Amino acid sequence: MMRLILRNWTLSLGLALLALILLMALSAPILYPGDPYAMMGPPLQWPGTYPGAPLGTDSLGRDIAAGIFHGARVSLMVGFVSVACALVVGILVGAFAGYYGGWVDDALMRITELFQTIPQFMLAIVIIAIMGPSIQAVIISLGVVSWPTVARLVRSEFLVLRERAFVHSCIVIGMSDLRIIFAQILPNALSSITVMASVLVATAILMESALSFLGFGDPNVITWGTMIGLGRSQLRDAWYIIAIPGLALLVTALALNLVGEGINDAMNPRLRKRKI
Amino acid sequence: MTARRHRSTFRYIGKRLIHAAFTILGIAVINFLLLQLAPGDAAEALAGEAGTADAEYMESLRRQFGLDRSLIEQLGAFLLRIVTLDFGWSFRHGMSNWDLIMDRLPATLLLMGASILLALIGGIVMGVIAARNVGRLPDRLISVGALLLYATPPFWIGLMMIVLFSVKLGWVPTGGMYDVIGGKTGFAHVLDVMWHLALPVLTQAFFYLAIYTRLVRAGMLEVLNLEYIRVARAKGISENRIAYRHALRNAVLPLLTVVGANIGTFLGGAVLTESIFSWPGIGRLMFDAMMQRDLNLLLSILVLSSIFVVIANLLVDLLYAVINPTVELK
Amino acid sequence: MAKDTLLSVEDLHLSVSHMPEARILRGVSFDVTRGKTLAIVGESGCGKSVTSLAVMGLLPEGLTKTAGHIRFDGTDLPVTDNEAMRKIRGDRIGMVFQEPMAALNPVYTIGNQVAEVILEHENISRAEARERVIALMREVGLPDPDHIVDEYPHRLSGGQRQRVVIAMALACNPDLLIADEPTTALDVTVQAQIMRLLKGAQAELGVAIVLITHNLGLVAQVADRVAVMYAGRKVEEAETRRLFSAPLHPYTRGLLAATPRPGRRQEGELPLSEIPGMVPSITEDLRGCRFAPRCPLASDICHRVIPEPRMIGATSVACHNTTETEAPA
Numbered sequence: 001m002m003r004l005i006l007r008n009w010t011l012s013l014g015l016a017l018l019a020l021i022l023l024m025a026l027s028a029p030i031l032y033p034g035d036p037y038a039m040m041g042p043p044l045q046w047p048g049t050y051p052g053a054p055l056g057t058d059s060l061g062r063d064i065a066a067g068i069f070h071g072a073r074v075s076l077m078v079g080f081v082s083v084a085c086a087l088v089v090g091i092l093v094g095a096f097a098g099y100y101g102g103w104v105d106d107a108l109m110r111i112t113e114l115f116q117t118i119p120q121f122m123l124a125i126v127i128i129a130i131m132g133p134s135i136q137a138v139i140i141s142l143g144v145v146s147w148p149t150v151a152r153l154v155r156s157e158f159l160v161l162r163e164r165a166f167v168h169s170c171i172v173i174g175m176s177d178l179r180i181i182f183a184q185i186l187p188n189a190l191s192s193i194t195v196m197a198s199v200l201v202a203t204a205i206l207m208e209s210a211l212s213f214l215g216f217g218d219p220n221v222i223t224w225g226t227m228i229g230l231g232r233s234q235l236r237d238a239w240y241i242i243a244i245p246g247l248a249l250l251v252t253a254l255a256l257n258l259v260g261e262g263i264n265d266a267m268n269p270r271l272r273k274r275k276i
Numbered sequence: 277m278t279a280r281r282h283r284s285t286f287r288y289i290g291k292r293l294i295h296a297a298f299t300i301l302g303i304a305v306i307n308f309l310l311l312q313l314a315p316g317d318a319a320e321a322l323a324g325e326a327g328t329a330d331a332e333y334m335e336s337l338r339r340q341f342g343l344d345r346s347l348i349e350q351l352g353a354f355l356l357r358i359v360t361l362d363f364g365w366s367f368r369h370g371m372s373n374w375d376l377i378m379d380r381l382p383a384t385l386l387l388m389g390a391s392i393l394l395a396l397i398g399g400i401v402m403g404v405i406a407a408r409n410v411g412r413l414p415d416r417l418i419s420v421g422a423l424l425l426y427a428t429p430p431f432w433i434g435l436m437m438i439v440l441f442s443v444k445l446g447w448v449p450t451g452g453m454y455d456v457i458g459g460k461t462g463f464a465h466v467l468d469v470m471w472h473l474a475l476p477v478l479t480q481a482f483f484y485l486a487i488y489t490r491l492v493r494a495g496m497l498e499v500l501n502l503e504y505i506r507v508a509r510a511k512g513i514s515e516n517r518i519a520y521r522h523a524l525r526n527a528v529l530p531l532l533t534v535v536g537a538n539i540g541t542f543l544g545g546a547v548l549t550e551s552i553f554s555w556p557g558i559g560r561l562m563f564d565a566m567m568q569r570d571l572n573l574l575l576s577i578l579v580l581s582s583i584f585v586v587i588a589n590l591l592v593d594l595l596y597a598v599i600n601p602t603v604e605l606k
Numbered sequence: 607m608a609k610d611t612l613l614s615v616e617d618l619h620l621s622v623s624h625m626p627e628a629r630i631l632r633g634v635s636f637d638v639t640r641g642k643t644l645a646i647v648g649e650s651g652c653g654k655s656v657t658s659l660a661v662m663g664l665l666p667e668g669l670t671k672t673a674g675h676i677r678f679d680g681t682d683l684p685v686t687d688n689e690a691m692r693k694i695r696g697d698r699i700g701m702v703f704q705e706p707m708a709a710l711n712p713v714y715t716i717g718n719q720v721a722e723v724i725l726e727h728e729n730i731s732r733a734e735a736r737e738r739v740i741a742l743m744r745e746v747g748l749p750d751p752d753h754i755v756d757e758y759p760h761r762l763s764g765g766q767r768q769r770v771v772i773a774m775a776l777a778c779n780p781d782l783l784i785a786d787e788p789t790t791a792l793d794v795t796v797q798a799q800i801m802r803l804l805k806g807a808q809a810e811l812g813v814a815i816v817l818i819t820h821n822l823g824l825v826a827q828v829a830d831r832v833a834v835m836y837a838g839r840k841v842e843e844a845e846t847r848r849l850f851s852a853p854l855h856p857y858t859r860g861l862l863a864a865t866p867r868p869g870r871r872q873e874g875e876l877p878l879s880e881i882p883g884m885v886p887s888i889t890e891d892l893r894g895c896r897f898a899p900r901c902p903l904a905s906d907i908c909h910r911v912i913p914e915p916r917m918i919g920a921t922s923v924a925c926h927n928t929t930e931t932e933a934p935a
Contacts, residue, residue, distance in 0.1 A: 110298075110302070111302075113299070114299060114302040114303065114306065115306075116537070116540070117299055117303065117540060117582055117585050117586055117589070118303060118306065118540065118578065118581075118582045118585070119540040119541065119543040119544040119578070119581050119582065119585060120540060120541060120544050121541070121543075121544025121545065121547055121548075122543065122544050122547065122562060122577065122578050122581055123578065124544075125547065125562065125566055125574070126310060126571075126574050126575060126578050127310070129566055129569070129571055129574050130310060130311075130313050130314045130571070131313070202427065206429050209429055210429065210431055210548055213429075213431055213548075214547070214548065214551060214563060214566075215567075216566060225429075228431075228432060228435065232435065235435065235438060235439060235443065236443050239436075239439040239443075242432065242435050242436075243436065243439075246428075246429060246432035246435075246436070249428075249429050249432065250424070250427055250428045250429070250432075253426075253427035253428070253429075254423070254424065254427035256427075257423065257426060257427050258423075261423075
């Protein structure tokens with residue numbers, strides 16, 4: 001396993017970057033124990049000019065580094081929790097549709113398609129509008145827009161896997177459907193689901209940042225999107241305020257995409273040379 | 277044979293229309309259910325900060341949504357309103373929601389069309405260059421570029437481009453659709469709009485440019501290994517002709533379905549792009565509605581955008597069937 | 607090189623580019639006479655398909671010709687110069703491949719694809735090309751040529767598609783047709799039709815054919831000469847009847863014994879006997895004969911010295927153990 005990770009530079013780079021972000025998120029309360037929204041120095045200090053804030057301060061004298069560290073917590077948490085919710089729903093829907101086929105499949109897939117037809121970001125906004133801006137609302141809205149992707153992938157995996165000999169032998173020995181679905185077929189689909197999940201987490205993090213940027217996120221927590229949104233008014237003279245959290249988002253999303261691609265390459269060595 | 281194909285084409289279109297109608301019905305039901313989730317009195321939620329929340333307005337909302345009747349009757353009333361294109365009244369804007377949305381739609385369509393076109397052309401060009409140089413420097417640069425673009429928040433690229441191209445270099449305006457002061461007409465007006473369109477289109481297109489580049493590259497590499505490409509080589513056809521005539525068309529056809537599937541995401545992205553660049557489309561309208569807590573307008577935008585996606589998907593499917601001879605219409 | 611020799615391959619060596627020890631062809635020579643059919647037979651992996659691709663200048667990326675000459679109609683074929691080879695491919699040398707189902711581009715009509723090769727090599731109008739295509743369709747036995755010309759490939763059967771591929775290969779009246787397993791992917795009844803079509807075209811147009819196959823039954827029916835290949839080398843070549851009646855190389859004998867031949871089983875010969883052992887890999891360098899490890903007759907010299915092809919009667923054979931006495935009079 002370790003050798004596999006080292007040989008696959010996409011995967012190792014992705015995991016290293018992800019570990020870095022995770023470390024930032026975990027160390028935020030230790031390194032920056034105070035409220036990241038609190039003023040801690042003179043306003044609008046460029047990165048590297050004010051010793052107390054290596055990444056500079058914003059228009060209200062808030063430490064940008066503190067925001068980046070605390071923002072990592074929110075970004076990762078929202079990304080992973082919302083995708084976890086999407087996985088639960090998507091796997092259930094996709095597994096039943098793919099395993100049973102027929103009208104079950106038809107009905108479940110019609111509903112899935114329906115959710116894919118509605119513009120995702122708009123749906124997320126409306127859900128937040130109805131639930132009120134809170135971190136829960138953001139997570140739920142991102143989960144609602146992400147599950148159809150999971151359901152479709154799981155279904156297509158199940159459609160293939162249910163025709164395999166091991167499934168037939170399970171049926172022959174009288175194993176229950178639920179056991180076949182979750183104990184026999186699902187483990188075989190896990191690698192594809194993992195690849196998709198890491199890309200979905202990246203998408204969810206980007207979407208969360210977009211919602212916060214527009215000001216639709218939870219006003220009580222700081223996220224990278226919020227920081228970019230707040231920095232917009234200083235676009236002309238203090239563009240570092242938006243550049244830094246944007247880079248943090250880029251690195252996080254890149255790390256997750258690299259991990260997904262790396263796992264994919266490791267699973268299909270034949271395709272490796274086609275990718276970068 | 278042609279007559280047979282025509283008949284089956286009509287049957288196919290009919291089938292797709294029925295499917296589309298059911299999808300729209302489903303969208304309406306989902307919207308209705310969303311409305312039921314609103315806490316407290318639905319009329320209050322709908323009114324939000326939009327109206328002055330006077331009793332008369334609340335009463336009109338209750339009547340309009342049939343809130344005093346049973347759920348089934350409410351759903352029926354909701355569907356009836358969608359069929360009759362009655363999306364209610366926006367007090368904030370002093371217009372009916374339908375007129376408001378239709379008024380803003382052309383700007384969004386312009387932005388969407390231009391960015392899809394740019395992403396498609398750019399993606400095809402980049403993907404073909406990468407595939408024809410697979411493993412060499414141009415391929416590596418393009419692939420790394422696509423990977424980076426795919427991971428970058430589009431709205432952030434938009435802001436960064438404003439910093440560079442508008443603030444630092446002063447090449448393009450920071451926002452809006454045309455010069456308010458200039459009052460240009462005719463061709464000058466078209467040029468002015470295109471000028472304002474540049475950054476929003478780039479912002480909106482970059483993410484899809486990355487996706488399409490990767491898809492075209494993978495598709496080209498797959499097709500170039502197929503037997504019929506070897507046969508074409510054995511016929512003495514030049515490598516350029518093989519790439520552009522034989523491989524490209526087969527590699528790009530599947531892309532069309534992807535574009536169809538992306539239309540909804542494009543509309544969602546328009547909320548961001550239009551908010552950043554003050555582009556007067558439905559995305560900007562949605563942002564304003566959100567800020568004003570105008571739930572009725574928000575829901576109307578969501579329903580109409582979804583219906584738009586259904587229609588666009590239908591057109592893309594038909595187009596795909598027309599230009600791909602291997603699709604037998606059923 | 608005799609006057610009526612059309613294609614002459616001399617001492618052809620092929621290797622994997624980044625792995626020169628992986629030698630795919632280790633000195634293969636053969637001649638193809640104008641208007642005649644040479645069959646190249648052997649197990650999969652023996653190098654027979656790659657030989658034909660080398661002649662076409664279509665070696666897959668990563669393979670290089672390291673030595674040898676390929677002469678066509680008196681001049682060296684510029685196999686590494688793609689632009690020069692383009693003028694020859696499709697015009698003077700046509701090729702038919704193994705997989706008719708995958709050989710046609712799904713998004714263009716059949717007529718369009720056949721016309722493409724004519725328009726590429728000849729200076730004629732589209733209308734003339736279309737007339738030629740329809741005539742070709744008729745010649746290769748496609749039903750209703752006037753309509754089928756506007757059909758897309760997915761509406762045709764495998765046999766029909768192979769006829770289209772043959773029409774493409776013959777469209778410019780080539781001197782040479784290379785057919786790489788042209789019937790392997792087809793039903794048995796269709797196989798016979800396709801071979802009859804190829805033989806008919808040969809009789810009519812005087813085209814020489816290189817038939818690459820592992821099907822000895824097919825060879826016996828259509829080939830004038832047969833070259834047998836084993837692990838990157840040619841082990842035996844003779845006129846077809848001679849090779850079948852008096853095979854000299856132990857590998858050829860084993861191959862023939864492994865082929866079911868109704869009513870022709872020789873005494874003491876096991877039906878469908880398999881040749882024991884494994885084919886040496888392309889990287890394996892044996893000092894002697896590459897068949898020696900599996901050969902029932904192998905002696906000391908076979909393991910030490912590479913046998914060079916020599917003429918025994920009218921048969922060319924590369925074996926230390928074959929002597930004049932074994933050759934039929």
